[in-house]
Amino acid sequence: MSPILGRRLAITTAALLLPATFALFPWLLTNLFSSTYLPHGFCFLWNPRLLWLHVVSDSIIALSYITIAVTLAILAVFIRRQMHFQSIFSLFGIFILACGFTHLLDVVVLWRPLYWLQGDMKLLTAFASLITAATLPFFIPQIKALLARAAVSAENERRFLAVAESSLDSIFLLQSVRAPSGEIVDFRFVFVNENAARMVSLTRERMIGAQLCELMPQNRTQGRFDAYKAGRRDRRASRPRVSRRRFRRR
Numbered sequence: 001m002s003p004i005l006g007r008r009l010a011i012t013t014a015a016l017l018l019p020a021t022f023a024l025f026p027w028l029l030t031n032l033f034s035s036t037y038l039p040h041g042f043c044f045l046w047n048p049r050l051l052w053l054h055v056v057s058d059s060i061i062a063l064s065y066i067t068i069a070v071t072l073a074i075l076a077v078f079i080r081r082q083m084h085f086q087s088i089f090s091l092f093g094i095f096i097l098a099c100g101f102t103h104l105l106d107v108v109v110l111w112r113p114l115y116w117l118q119g120d121m122k123l124l125t126a127f128a129s130l131i132t133a134a135t136l137p138f139f140i141p142q143i144k145a146l147l148a149r150a151a152v153s154a155e156n157e158r159r160f161l162a163v164a165e166s167s168l169d170s171i172f173l174l175q176s177v178r179a180p181s182g183e184i185v186d187f188r189f190v191f192v193n194e195n196a197a198r199m200v201s202l203t204r205e206r207m208i209g210a211q212l213c214e215l216m217p218q219n220r221t222q223g224r225f226d227a228y229k230a231g232r233r234d235r236r237a238s239r240p241r242v243s244r245r246r247f248r249r250r
Contacts, residue, residue, distance in 0.1 A: 033114060033116070033117060034114075034115075034116050036113070037113040037115055038113055039109065039110060039111050039112060039113050040109045040110045040113070041110045041111060044110075051110065054106070054107070054110065055107055055110065058103040058104070058106045058107045059103075059104075059107055061100070061103045062100045062101070062102075062103040062104040062107070063100075064100075065096050065097065065099045065100030065103065066097060066100040066101075066104075068096050069093045069094075069096045069097035069100065072089065072092070072093040072096070073093055076089060076090070076093070084142075084146060085139055085142065085143075087135070088132070088135060088136060088139055091128070091131060091132040091135060092132060094128050094132075095125070095128040095129050095131075095132045098121070098124055098125040098128045098129075099125055101121055101125075102118075102121050102122055102125050105117065105118040105121050106118070161191075164191070164193045165193055165194065167193060167195070168195065169195065170193065170195045170196035170199045171191075171192075171193045171195070171196055172189060172191060172192045172193070172196045172207075173189070173190045173191035173192075174187040174188065174189060174190070174212060174228060175187065175188045175190045176188075176229075177211060184229050186211040186212055186213050186214065186225075187211065187212040187213075187225070187228055188209065188210070188211050188212070189207045189208050189209065189210055189211075189212065189215075190208065190209075191208065192204050192207045192208055200216070202215075212225065212228075213225055
């Protein structure tokens with residue numbers, strides 16, 4: 001069984017268990033807001049120290065879980081295109097959020113005996129944890145492959161830097177800067193070897209991170225910017241351009 005098929009099968013199977021459980025045991029929902037029991041505070045004999053120990057602890061845990069889940073959701077929105085393993089990322093977020101609400105209800109039942117609601121919340125958390133636990137092993141091959149590619153990429157970068165730094169040519173890397181519409185408006189230096197910096201009488205520290213046309217406006221008027229832009233038109237914005245062409249500061 002392939003990792004993708006196994007992962008989908010685990011998620012589908014676990015997800016179907018939840019509605020099936022409520023269909024087989026409808027009393028899990030019919031008694032949801034039943035308050036025929038005593039509040040949990042009676043078990044503590046309403047001891048203020050013991051009571052507030054649980055209130056403060058569970059409240060902090062609930063707030064922390066919910067904050068983590070919301071932060072993960074915001075992060076997922078902003079870096080969704082660069083994010084690997086989005087499904088497991090989402091599952092962890094749902095699981096953490098469910099844990100937060102479980103602790104929140106632990107505070108509620110101290111005064112309100114909503115034990116059926118608390119139990120149903122724990123059931124939802126159990127299914128969220130089950131789905132996450134059943135799915136995670138199928139990601140192991142992909143995670144290992146990603147780490148292997150990262151190691152190869154790091155080694156290739158090390159070799160490139162060694163060659164570029166020792167080269168007698170002037171070498172620089174440019175990354176496109178785009179407007180919200182997607183149009184390329186400039187290029188940013190992401191790498192400059194010593195010879196390239198020396199050629200334009202600037203330091204590498206001054207050039208790296210700076211924008212090409214802001215640092216050297218003549219590249220726009222002399223047509224070099226348009227030449228670079230034409231070469232980037234069909235490429236992704238995140239992929240840097242390696243160039244050994246000469247550019248003039250004056």
